[in-house]
Amino acid sequence: MNAGGGRRQLFQKHPEYLEEFDAIAKDHTAGLPQNLSVRWLNLTIPQIRGKLKDHNVDVSDYHVRQIVELRGFKKRSFVKFKTFKDLKDRDAQYRKTERIVSQCLDQGIHVLSIDTKKKEMIGNFRRSSQVLCQGTPRSFDHDFQSYSEGMIVPHGIYDVGVNTVYMPIGVCY
Template sequence: MASVKDIRLKYQRLSRVMNERSRRIWAATEARAIGWGGVSRVARATGMARNTIAAGLRELKRRGRAHQWERVRRPGGGRKRLTEQQPQLIDKLEALVEPTVRGDPQSALRWTTLSVRRLEGALQQAGMRVSYRTVANLLKKLDYTLQGQYQRSEGQVDTQDRDAQFRYINDQAIAELRARRPVISVDTKKKELVGHYKNGGREWRPKGDPIEVLMHDFPDPEVPQAVPYGVYDIGANKGWVHVGRSADTAEFAVQSIRQWWRYLGRPRYPKARRLLICADSGGSNGYRCHLWKRELQHLATEENLTITVCHFPPGTSKWNQIEHR
């Protein structure tokens, strides 16, 4: 029985001399020769749709009508795409699924929480002829992704002024980026145990020789935890992680920013005299932490910088740009 690789190689050699109909008939012949599962195997090898191969099988069953095999559609013939028949389809679909961008509004990641069947119904109500399969294909072409659930609800918190606050942060970031000044997003990442502890994932090793780790993940009091503090340069799309062994303190947070500025920020922005920091409102860089403010003032004095901090509203830490990098 021919493998997918063999069928693909054969198809690549023959497709140059075959037209649309002969490709369909050849694919159907291969599928019939394989037997059960042949349509799926040929479709996987050639990239043809299963419906196309099924149509070829139906043509093979028709006897006495071989003269019709000479008829081939001219290039560009056949049914036009729905997007050509209905030019407004893409615009109407994007209007339905355009999300509120989480994190920085310049994020390239897009997603929708609407199912393709609900979108199909909404588009049909708007006068569009479309199926849910077409909706799914269009979403993929528009760079939308199918994603699972994630923690998003912030509970019973007043959201009246959040939109204005996010618009203000967005305007500040865009203005600084246009002026070619640094804009960074900061946050403390998950603390990690140091030692022979189990981590998710696999790696290539000799057979029967796995890496042995501790059975339990109880922290060793003699070994400190690793505290990663991330600094993401939004304009340069570059990240920096400063790992410490102390607690997640405001001094450690500012020291991480200081190290980023001296090693990456200042060489990258030699003429900059201003720095915009986007952070969530809790933890070592929280808006209530006086030590955070004092240490930032020390950094501003040392480096002759004007530092501006924009805090995201409480309960919206996942909207911070660094959370998506």
């Protein structure tokens, strides 16, 4: 096959489709004032297609996705990256805590580390872990709280000095 053969791309024939998209996106784009390279649309592909149709541009969802991609948009998720507060010497907090813990332990004072985890529904629900078994474990197809037999609230207390854990599990109905 010769180079350049085949059908011309839709947007080479109709560059006005991109211009129509730009006009629509202008009113439906948001972003971060502190970083102009981060922008997002508040429209879905079918909504964009409907708005293009209102501007006499009748294209498929496939072509709308191509337009969106050509304009630099793609599906992304937020990434946990930023801290709430930037501390000058965060490590100093840990060193201070370690020093206080050592002093308390030297004086025979108990040091407890207390932690709690998220609430979990009690019942036959799918869990993300795996288990070795013969056959397939079965659970409800939905995790509705109305099917729950209550909630557990796991929390732990760790005595640093004697290396002992106490783990009560609270239950609420």
